[in-house]
Amino acid sequence: MAGQGNSQESKARPGQRRIAQWTRDYARLPGIPDEYIGEDGAPRVAWSRFFDAFAALSPADIERRFASADRHLREAGVTYRAPGETADRLWPLSHLPLIIDEADWQQLTTGIAQRAQLFEMVLRDLYGEGRLVTDGAVPAAAIAGSNEYLRAVCGVKPPGNRYLHFYAADVGRGPDGRWWVLNDRTQAPSGAGYALENRLVLSRAFSNLYKSMNVERVAPFFEAFRDSLRASADRDEPRIGLLTPGVFSETYFEHATLARYLGFLLVEGDDLAVSGDRIYIRTVAGLKRLDVLLRRVDSNFLDPLELDASSHLGVPGLVDVLRKNGVVVANMPGSGVLEARALLGFLPSLCRRLLGENLIMPHIATWWCGQKSAREEVLSRLEDFAIEGAYGRAVPGFSSHGPVLAAELSPAERDRLRGAIADRGIDYVGQELVRLSTTPVWEQGRITPRPFVLRVFAAATPQGWTILPGGFCRIADEPDARAVSMGDGARSADVWIVSDKAVSASTLLPAAEAVRIRRIAGVVPSRAADNLFWLGRYLERAEATLRLIRALGAPMRDPVKGSSTTLPSVERIQRLLVTWGATSQATRTHPARVVAEALQSPDKFGSALSLVKSAQRTASSLRERLSPDAWQIITEMVERLALQVDDDDSVVSAAELTLQELASLAGLAQENMNRAAGWRFLDMGRRVERAINTARFARQFAYDEAGDEDLDVLLTLVDCQITYRSRYLVGPALAPVRDLAVLDPYNPRSVAFQVATLHDHIAALPSLKEHGLIERPQRLAVALQAMLTTAEAATLDVKTLFALEQDLLNLADAIGLHYFPHGPNASRPEKLTGLA
Numbered sequence: 145m146a147g148q149g150n151s152q153e154s155k156a157r158p159g160q161r162r163i164a165q166w167t168r169d170y171a172r173l174p175g176i177p178d179e180y181i182g183e184d185g186a187p188r189v190a191w192s193r194f195f196d197a198f199a200a201l202s203p204a205d206i207e208r209r210f211a212s213a214d215r216h217l218r219e220a221g222v223t224y225r226a227p228g229e230t231a232d233r234l235w236p237l238s239h240l241p242l243i244i245d246e247a248d249w250q251q252l253t254t255g256i257a258q259r260a261q262l263f264e265m266v267l268r269d270l271y272g273e274g275r276l277v278t279d280g281a282v283p284a285a286a287i288a289g290s291n292e293y294l295r296a297v298c299g300v301k302p303p304g305n306r307y308l309h310f311y312a313a314d315v316g317r318g319p320d321g322r323w324w325v326l327n328d329r330t331q332a333p334s335g336a337g338y339a340l341e342n343r344l345v346l347s348r349a350f351s352n353l354y355k356s357m358n359v360e361r362v363a364p365f366f367e368a369f370r371d372s373l374r375a376s377a378d379r380d381e382p383r384i385g386l387l388t389p390g391v392f393s394e395t396y397f398e399h400a401t402l403a404r405y406l407g408f409l410l411v412e413g414d415d416l417a418v419s420g421d422r423i424y425i426r427t428v429a430g431l432k433r434l435d436v437l438l439r440r441v442d443s444n445f446l447d448p449l450e451l452d453a454s455s456h457l458g459v460p461g462l463v464d465v466l467r468k469n470g471v472v473v474a475n476m477p478g479s480g481v482l483e484a485r486a487l488l489g490f491l492p493s494l495c496r497r498l499l500g501e502n503l504i505m506p507h508i509a510t511w512w513c514g515q516k517s518a519r520e521e522v523l524s525r526l527e528d529f530a531i532e533g534a535y536g537r538a539v540p541g542f543s544s545h546g547p548v549l550a551a552e553l554s555p556a557e558r559d560r561l562r563g564a565i566a567d568r569g570i571d572y573v574g575q576e577l578v579r580l581s582t583t584p585v586w587e588q589g590r591i592t593p594r595p596f597v598l599r600v601f602a603a604a605t606p607q608g609w610t611i612l613p614g615g616f617c618r619i620a621d622e623p624d625a626r627a628v629s630m631g632d633g634a635r636s637a638d639v640w641i642v643s644d645k646a647v648s649a650s651t652l653l654p655a656a657e658a659v660r661i662r663r664i665a666g667v668v669p670s671r672a673a674d675n676l677f678w679l680g681r682y683l684e685r686a687e688a689t690l691r692l693i694r695a696l697g698a699p700m701r702d703p704v705k706g707s708s709t710t711l712p713s714v715e716r717i718q719r720l721l722v723t724w725g726a727t728s729q730a731t732r733t734h735p736a737r738v739v740a741e742a743l744q745s746p747d748k749f750g751s752a753l754s755l756v757k758s759a760q761r762t763a764s765s766l767r768e769r770l771s772p773d774a775w776q777i778i779t780e781m782v783e784r785l786a787l788q789v790d791d792d793d794s795v796v797s798a799a800e801l802t803l804q805e806l807a808s809l810a811g812l813a814q815e816n817m818n819r820a821a822g823w824r825f826l827d828m829g830r831r832v833e834r835a836i837n838t839a840r841f842a843r844q845f846a847y848d849e850a851g852d853e854d855l856d857v858l859l860t861l862v863d864c865q866i867t868y869r870s871r872y873l874v875g876p877a878l879a880p881v882r883d884l885a886v887l888d889p890y891n892p893r894s895v896a897f898q899v900a901t902l903h904d905h906i907a908a909l910p911s912l913k914e915h916g917l918i919e920r921p922q923r924l925a926v927a928l929q930a931m932l933t934t935a936e937a938a939t940l941d942v943k944t945l946f947a948l949e950q951d952l953l954n955l956a957d958a959i960g961l962h963y964f965p966h967g968p969n970a971s972r973p974e975k976l977t978g979l980a
Contacts, residue, residue, distance in 0.1 A: 159199035166195065166591050170584070173623060177317040177581040178593055179242060190245040190642050191584070197353050203589070210239045210586075213349040219776040221764075222341055225394040227545065235338070235397075236635035239586045241346055242596065242617045243357075246643045249613070252315065252323050252600065255505030257609040260311040260602040262491070263330055263482050265498045267307040271298050271478060281497060282490050285514050289570050290535040292331070292480035294443055296450045296463050302476045303466060304376030309474035310369070310438075311602045311609075312336075312616075316595075317581030318506070325507035326578070326597060331480030332440045335599045335616030337398030340366075340405060342638040343614065360613035360641040368610045369603035370406050373436050376472045382435035383667065385411040385425065389441050389457050391765045399440050400767030408438065410768045415669040418461035421468035426670045428821050428963045429910040436472040443477040451477075485573045486512045486534040509576040513569030522574035526562060527551040529574035540564065540571045547575070583637070585619060595620045598639065614639035668821040672766060674964035676822055679762045680829025681956075686755035687806050688837040689726055690799045691861050692717050693742050693752065696735065697796035698860075713857045716844050725750030739795050744785050752802065753785040769822060777809045824905045825963070831905075832956045835898035836949060838862055838885060842895075843945040846882050855881045862893045883937035886945070895948065896932040902955070903929050912962070921962050924955045 167187060172178050180191045187195070201209070214237075216222075223232035244252075269276045270293070276282045287293050312333035318324040343362055347354040373384055386408045388399040403410035409425065417424050417431060424431035439446065445455035447462040465471050488510040495503040511518035512534060522529055530547040533539050539548045541564050550558055565572050580595035599616040602609045617637040668676075696717045718738050721727045726742035727750075745751040760778050763770055781802050789795050810830070817823040845858035855876035859865045862885050872880050888894045903925040911919065918926070928951055935944075 159196070162199045163195050166199075169590055170593065173579075173582055173593055175319070176579050176593075176595075177319065177321055179244070179317070179581060179583040179596075180591075180593070183321060188243075188245070190243045193642070194241075194243055194353070194357060194640075197356055198350075209349045213237060213239060213345050216345050216348065219779060220341075220772050221397070221767075221775050221779055222338075222345075223397050224338070225392075227394060230392070235341070237342060237345060238617075238619055238635045238637040239346075239349075240584055240591070241638040241640045242583050242598065243640045243642060246360075246641060249641045252505075253611040255323065255325075256311075256313055256315075256600050256602050256611055258495070258499070258501075258504050259313060259325070259328070260308065260604070260609045262495050262499060262503075263311060263328070264306065264308045264604070266482060266494060267330075267476070267479055269498075270481065271300065271307070271476075276494070276497075281494060282487065283514065285570055286484070286486040286490070286512065286534075287481060289486065289514070290481045290484045292443060292478065292483065292535070294451065294478035294481075296447075297466065297476070297478045300463075300467050301469070302473075303378075303469045304436075304472040304474075306376065306474075306604055307476040307479055309373065309376075309604050311604075312599050313505075313602075314597050314599050315505070316578065316597055318578075323505060324578070325505050328483055329599070330475060330482040331442060332475065333599070333601065334395045334398060334440070336366075336601050336612065337395070337401040337405075338636060339599075339601075339612065339614060339616040339639070341398075341401055342616075342636055346638040354640075357640060358643040358645060358647045360643060360647055362612060362614055365601070365603060365610055365612040366406060368605045372603060372605040373438065373472070373474060375606060376474075377435040378469075379435060383409065383425070383433060384436040384438065385409040385416075385434050387411055387413070387416075387437050387439040387441050389445075391761075393440070395440075396764070397767065404768040409434075409667060409669065410672075411669055412671060413441070413455075413457045413459050415671050416459040416462075418459060418465055421465060421470040423459060423462065423465050423471045425667060426965075428668050428670055428673045428825070430912060432667050434471060436474065438474050443480050446473075446477050484535045485510055485532055485575070486514060486570075488512075488573070489518070508578055511574040513565050513572040513574065515569075518574070519565060519569040522572075523562060523565060526558065526574075528577070530577055531561060531565070532573050532575060534571050534573045540568075549577070580620070582623075583617075583619065585635075585637075594623060596637070613641040666818075666820050666822075668825070670964050672769065673821065673825040674960070675762050675765050676769070676825040677829040677959070677964070679759055679766065680826045680831075681833040682755055682759035682762060683806060683809065684830045684833035684837065685750075686752050686759065687803065688833075688841075688861075689721070689724065689742060689750065689752045689755060690803050690806070691863075692721055692726075693739055693799045694796060694803070695857055695860050696721075696742075697739050697792060697799070712851070713845065713853045716854070717857070720840070720844055721750070726752070736792055739792065740789070743795050743799060744788070746786075752799070753782070756781045756785055756802070771812065771816060773816075774809060774812050777805050777812070781805050821909060824909065828902060828905050828959065831898040831901050832952065832959070834893065835895045835902070836952045836956070838893060838895050838898070839945055839949040839952060842882060842885050842940070843942055843949065846878060846885065846940075846945075847942050848878075850878055852876050858885055862891075864891060864893065867891065879937040882940045886940055886948075887932055887935055887937060889933075895952075896929075899925060899928045899932055899952075906959075909963070919962065921955065921958045924951070924958055928952070928955065 170181065172181055180187060182188045217235050217237060222235040224235055225232055266276065270287060277284045277287060308330060310333055312329035312335065313325050314327040314329070315323045315325055340362065374382055386399055386403045388396060388410060390396065390412050393399065400410055411425060415426055416434065417426055419431060423434050425434050441457050444452045446458040447460060448455045448458055449460045450463045463477065466473060488507055489512055491507070492503045495501065511522050513519040513522055514534065527550050530549055531539055532547045538545055542548050548561065550561060553561060580597060582593035583596045584591040585594045596617055596619045601612040601615060617639050618634045619637055620634055696714060714735065718735070721738060721742045722729055726748055727738045728741070741748060742751055744753040746753060748754060760782050763775065763778055784798060784802060789798055813823065813826055841858055841861045845854040852875055855878065858881060859868050859876060864884050868876070868881065868884055884891055884894065886895045889896045889900060891897055903922070906922045906925050
């Protein structure tokens with residue numbers, strides 16, 4: 145026993161020494177509240193618990209766990225976009241969490257819940273009776289000046305009887321140690337999905353530490369929010385959609401994460417249509433009613449008929465559906481008016497008026513320059529204020545997207561700002577300069593303080609407001625930051641609300657006895673089906689290009705003995721790659737350059753790299769439908785092909801490895817995807833593209849005068865060398881090769897096999913018309929199947945193969961026109977049958 149005690153002591157000492165060293169090196173910013181070091185200069189209890197366990201890990205183990213977290217982010221494709229950028233950035237996650245103890249958190253949540261309830265009551269009045277403005281509690285200009293005040297929804301009783309379903313507040317710790325509100329988010333608060341991803345990554349990287357800290361689980365919050373939205377609908381099993389601006393949104397990954405986690409349909413404006421007093425989703429089985437819409441699109445863009453006419457993100461007629469109580473929208477359009485900083489100064493009095501109590505959480509002292517006394521105060525001490533837009537993040541007349549610090553402006557710019565405030569003070573607010581509280585981050589083997597902003601989320605439920613135990617933390621890279629946003633040199637952190645008691649594990653999965661068993665195919669929006677179809681086509685097109693590259697690389701490694709001429713088959717492969725846009729005509733005299741360019745040229749739309757990138761872009765719009773394994777394989781293919789290779793063997797090796805990954809991806813789709821309409825369209829895309837490519841290969845290499853070398857290339861391209869040799873004990877012959885590649889119904893790479901599979905898929909999809917007649921995609925598939933069934937290999941000349949290729953292209957177009965309609969064809973007036 146004594147020996148064991150000495151052993152434990154020897155293990156503890158290095159950790160204790162590290163903690164002592166970290167604490168000594170931790171350079172607190174003077175006068176700034178800190179989450180690690182309390183007012184008494186000693187580490188806070190919750191942080192001490194964390195670092196006691198953290199210091200027990202060896203430096204190598206710490207780095208390994210950090211690397212594991214980074215790898216997960218990369219492989220899972222966790223990304224975001226900074227404002228104004230078009231390229232995705234990898235999510236910047238801090239390796240240390242922000243830790244808040246239970247007692248401190250309780251004070252914060254009480255204030256957030258009160259604030260959310262206050263805003264609900266203010267919205268109810270602003271869009272209802274309007275007593276607050278009539279009685280002078282709020283100046284009319286402070287409301288009407290915001291473009292988020294929507295007159296189109298005035299007097300509209302919100303379906304579900306609630307304006308605000310989801311609320312968030314950006315908070316920081318003030319000089320007195322209390323939490324202060326920096327910004328309110330009532331429009332469409334973002335960040336909850338990223339908070340969920342942060343928790344997933346960090347709890348995996350430090351699983352034992354996470355459990356030992358008794359961290360409050362986040363699943364109950366999301367479960368309560370989902371149940372609340374479900375209860376707000378007017379039928380028992382509602383259909384809920386999450387409305388996203390699309391893949392070019394700065395936070396599209398978060399939208400997909402939330403949709404997948406909550407079980408909602410991820411939809412865009414084009415996916416929705418209004419009919420009568422309801423809103424519907426366009427699916428591959430026609431229009432399906434939508435009951436609840438959780439929006440991530442700003443209010444003004446929701447309805448081009450009654451709001452911003454230039455919007456392509458919304459749904460024409462949505463506001464009228466709201467008037468008719470036809471759909472619940474969370475949050476109600478127009479709720480963004482409460483984000484106006486012009487209202488901040490009136491909140492304390494509004495709280496006393498509407499709730500009969502004082503505002504629990506203070507916010508930054510704010511002077512709205514639309515009032516004479518406030519304007520004079522700001523102008524008299526302009527250098528002491530941060531000037532912000534009264535109704536938006538930008539300051540009118542200045543290019544900055546954030547606050548303008550008057551003290552840092554040149555004299556001329558300061559005079560211009562002073563004149564603008566004097567001329568039109570309604571557009572400006574002055575706010576006191578705030579130094580954000582700090583939290584520890586890990587940098588180069590030591591901890592250092594960095595300012596942070598914490599976004600706290602509240603969800604409305606029948607039992608009241610529930611608060612997400614944690615939140616979305618953004619940490620500045622600079623020690624003197626006064627405002628933090630993603631894209632401004634910031635990183636994110638998981639937020640741990642820790643308890644002294646053990647925390648029960650939670651999940652979104654309900655109890656087994658509470659679930660009614662169903663076996664349904666589910667809803668597949670037409671846009672999602674379109675993307676799945678093209679994902680399959682891009683992947684198969686990339687595979688065909690890679691097979692050509694591999695076939696071209698083989699003669700280069702093993703040239704014909706004693707020959708200095710180029711083989712005819714090599715010429716044909718090169719010509720085909722040029723036709724497909726994988727390489728240029730100018731490089732055909734250099735076979736090695738042809739192979740390299742076809743593999744990884746970023747400028748050639750038909751190169752393997754470009755095609756895999758196209759697949760990745762398409763897959764990015766399907767994040768809620770693809771497994772993490774599938775996304776990881778696609779990401780790895782892009783990364784491999786983007787690495788420049790210098791020699792022929794490396795090119796062929798890269799092609800072969802990518803072909804293996806494509807086979808793995810196909811295996812995942814076959815074995816892991818539910819056999820619903822989504823899987824069918826993915827497989828249809830692959831089948832139709834494979835049929836087209838095989839017909840083209842047969843036309844190029846099984847022409848009437850084809851020799852052994854050409855036929856051998858065709859057998860290699862369609863992966864039939866083993867089958868042919870086991871079936872025919874002779875060298876490649878024209879008719880048997882044609883039969884195997886085109887007509888053999890047992891060969892999974894023949895044209896006939898693809899057409900038969902396409903016919904089965906189309907037959908299994910729901911009919912879109914009630915006239916009972918066979919629809920065009922199935923009609924074309926039946927005709928093709930009949931032709932291939934009755935054809936003979938001897939009749940498959942080049943002309944016939946070309947006609948077959950054109951028929952296959954027509955079938956692909958027919959599938960797109962029929963199931964993925966756009967424009968006026970997208971509205972289907974007939975009653976539709978079947979399940980999506």
